[in-house]
Amino acid sequence: MIAVLGASGRSGAALCRALAAAGEAYVPVVRDAAKWAALGLGAAPRVADLRDPERLRAALAGARRVVSCAHARWAPAILAAAPAEARLVLMGSTRRFSRWPDAHGDGVRAGEAAFLAGHRPGVMLHPTMIYGAEGEDNVQRLAALLRRLPVAPLPGGGRALVQPIHQEDVTRCLLAALRHPWRRAEAIVIAGPEPLPYRDFLAAVARAAGLRPPPVLAVPGAPLRLLAPLTRLLPGVPRIRADEVRRLLEDKAFDIGPMRRTLGVTPMPLAEGLARTFVAAR
């Protein structure tokens, strides 16, 4: 039996759909049964909050494989509650490699350290930015912003690299990880096929959304970070946080050799993923 934690989230729901399509039995473990029911996926859930060790242990009873699409900071709780013989597949984040400290990245680093020290067979998958899911706010939010902006003010001219991964490829990685005979605890980055400068990513999103790519205006990061919180005051403009602006200054480029070799997943090109994203959104 496969227990899916975070089954009512974006990655969790996509994985559950894929498991059902593959005819694999799974048990969704969710904190909110009504949210799960609204997805219309059918499987009977077990209800447990990750903060409740007893409920969590009961919800994971009998699982031979446990996959978690909740935040990596929950790794210690999952290690403590999962049956001793269960293999673990946990989602992390490439935020763990960021040089800017924040609660998200710190939580992933702590979760990964606990997972690797636990010596339980399995893997923590660290995705880059995920796009293409129902309800995602990465690419869709960018497209909403591009509809409003005549120019794109980008720190450093948008030259830092990004390597986004489509949600379908995340699902394929999770499925491959569930099937892999892990002998020890490992961590693998999962990302799109190749890095590209953020300004090119932005232009690709614009084209896929049927918009003209705006001219890029190179601006220093510091004033843009100060101005970013003002987006919450502008009606119809998606909110941008100061820390998001800061991260636009750091390269997020990764070797996906281990993803290809160990998981056997070759991610789809960005143009294809964006085309699917905007067809699905229409």
Ligand SMILES: NC(=O)c1ccc[n+]([C@@H]2O[C@H](COP(=O)([O-])OP(=O)(O)OC[C@H]3O[C@@H](n4cnc5c(N)ncnc54)[C@H](OP(=O)(O)O)[C@@H]3O)[C@@H](O)[C@H]2O)c1
């Ligand atoms: N989206 C991205 O671009 C991205 C990039 C890199 C890494 N990641 C990581 O990948 C993972 C999955 O991403 P996602 O986009 O699918 O996230 P998501 O949609 O926010 O899903 C997170 C899931 O965790 C569940 N959860 C949170 N706190 C919980 C608690 N206390 N008890 C029980 N369940 C709890 C949520 O439950 P509810 O459904 O009840 O809210 C939700 O189902 C996350 O760990 C995220 O940090 C995401």
